[in-house]
Amino acid sequence: MTRPQIPGQIELVFDVPELGDVLRAELTTHVLPGWQSMGACRSVADDTWFPDPADTMSKAAALDRCGFCPVRRSCLAHALATGEEYGVWGGTTELQRDVLVRDLVDGADVVDALDGATLLPEFLWRQAS
Numbered sequence: 001m002t003r004p005q006i007p008g009q010i011e012l013v014f015d016v017p018e019l020g021d022v023l024r025a026e027l028t029t030h031v032l033p034g035w036q037s038m039g040a041c042r043s044v045a046d047d048t049w050f051p052d053p054a055d056t057m058s059k060a061a062a063l064d065r066c067g068f069c070p071v072r073r074s075c076l077a078h079a080l081a082t083g084e085e086y087g088v089w090g091g092t093t094e095l096q097r098d099v100l101v102r103d104l105v106d107g108a109d110v111v112d113a114l115d116g117a118t119l120l121p122e123f124l125w126r127q128a129s
Helices: 021-028 056-066 072-082 094-105 110-118
Strands: none
Touching: 021 072, 021 110, 072 094, 072 110, 094 110
């Protein structure tokens, strides 16, 4: 996948491995049935979730909108399980999902990966102790 170069941006290049069937199945268990109808994105135009890579303001607005979405975890698990390459899903960008996929293939726990990506920092205090 080729992404447009943004002036001043450092390009991170690494191969993104494919998730195996076992990981996809485990991710699918974290997807609530009917999650799409409960998403904060339901009332917003589709273009909002697929901002131009150079438009950092639009991308930030989409990520902010995901911040308190009640189905953020299901959305991210769905995106990872189905291999969504583009757009904002579960409060993550394309690059963030690529990193999560690599972590999962390298043996990271699915629950820990989803928690780390979807819980707000103030709710992660339990992991610190």
